[in-house]
Amino acid sequence: MQSNTGSTMTPAPPPQAVIMQLSMGAAVTQAIYVAAKLGIADILANGEKHIDEIARAADAHAPSLYRILRSLAPLGVFTETDKRIFANTPVSEVLRSGIPGSMRSSMLFMGEPWHYNVWADMLHSAKTGETAWKETHGEEVFEWLAKNPEASEIFNGCMSELSAGSAPAVVAGYDFSGIDTIADIAGGHGLMLSQILTANPTLKGILFDMEHVVNGAGEMLRSYGVEDRVRCISGDFFAEVPAADAYIMKHIIHDWDDERSIRILESIHRAMLGEGKVLLAEMVIPEGNDPHPGKMLDLEMLTSPGGIERTADEYAQLFEKAGFRLSRIVPTMSPLSVIEAVKG
Numbered sequence: 252m253q254s255n256t257g258s259t260m261t262p263a264p265p266p267q268a269v270i271m272q273l274s275m276g277a278a279v280t281q282a283i284y285v286a287a288k289l290g291i292a293d294i295l296a297n298g299e300k301h302i303d304e305i306a307r308a309a310d311a312h313a314p315s316l317y318r319i320l321r322s323l324a325p326l327g328v329f330t331e332t333d334k335r336i337f338a339n340t341p342v343s344e345v346l347r348s349g350i351p352g353s354m355r356s357s358m359l360f361m362g363e364p365w366h367y368n369v370w371a372d373m374l375h376s377a378k379t380g381e382t383a384w385k386e387t388h389g390e391e392v393f394e395w396l397a398k399n400p401e402a403s404e405i406f407n408g409c410m411s412e413l414s415a416g417s418a419p420a421v422v423a424g425y426d427f428s429g430i431d432t433i434a435d436i437a438g439g440h441g442l443m444l445s446q447i448l449t450a451n452p453t454l455k456g457i458l459f460d461m462e463h464v465v466n467g468a469g470e471m472l473r474s475y476g477v478e479d480r481v482r483c484i485s486g487d488f489f490a491e492v493p494a495a496d497a498y499i500m501k502h503i504i505h506d507w508d509d510e511r512s513i514r515i516l517e518s519i520h521r522a523m524l525g526e527g528k529v530l531l532a533e534m535v536i537p538e539g540n541d542p543h544p545g546k547m548l549d550l551e552m553l554t555s556p557g558g559i560e561r562t563a564d565e566y567a568q569l570f571e572k573a574g575f576r577l578s579r580i581v582p583t584m585s586p587l588s589v590i591e592a593v594k595g
Contacts, residue, residue, distance in 0.1 A: 284363070328343045411442065422447050425591075
């Protein structure tokens with residue numbers, strides 16, 4: 252086919268080819284997982300290698316591993332520089348261990364059978380509204396993770412990697428001036444809180460999470476030099492949270508359905524000093540057919556914790572039911588926005 256200018260145009264693939272390509276996403280997920288699990292990017296950290304050498308280092312079957320890496324190369328994950336010789340690309344580099352920007356734990360989380368198999372029960376969620384996770388494992392995700400420490404370590408590593416990418420954008424995108432004490436609710440080991448306090452030297456912080464989580468926060472707080480400005484408090488955010496004049500939660504409310512999200516926000520409303528404000532660092536789903544990463548993440552929320560990614564209108568309704576009023580949504584240089592609400 253030629254355009255009016257005489258240049259050759261590639262015809263659009265037929266719908267059958269498009270749907271078939273989309274359905275192969277499961278294979279892509281597992282191929283990336285295998286590469287992450289075997290440490291292929293680490294093996295190639297110092298330069299290209301023949302598949303036989305890669306396989307020996309990974310304790311893998313060379314012909315099979317070759318086919319897996321060959322399938323990833325057209326996607327930009329590794330490159331075949333010569334016959335059966337592979338090298339890292341900027342995309343495969345993020346599968347390396349222990350480097351800034353690493354996504355290895357996240358890719359392990361995506362592909363480990365205990366998580367990956369949950370997707371096979373999405374039909375259960377579609378028909379019942381219940382989590383596929385419970386159908387697969389017999390209990391809800393956070394209960395299951397609490398009993399499976401190795402899986403929990405991978406999950407926490409994934410969360411840390413995602414925070415490392417998004418927390419700086421939240422800190423840079425929102426003006427925290429005028430706040431005396433900010434409480435990071437379910438703040439993990441305090442990465443985002445530490446970055447907020449570093450950028451705002453007069454601000455004081457409260458790190459609130461489960462006891463076994465906040466007990467491990469000391470190293471993070473000391474690494475940022477903010478340990479003297481942070482109080483670590485443990486508890487249940489459904490029941491009671493500490494008093495502060497501002498509260499922030501990153502990727503927390505999306506874990507929960509409306510009923511439980513309102514309970515968390517009501518706990519904050521009861522404890523909030525003065526007028527105060529609550530800040531949610533979350534994705535805001537656009538209306539219509541526009542692409543957005545949150546639309547796929549929403550399926551993770553549907554199948555695993557039973558939460559939801561929300562539109563701006565849905566956040567406004569959620570806040571209103573908890574006694575707040577949505578005041579503004581501040582975009583950041585990441586998929587997250589800072590959703591600000593004040594007492595209604």
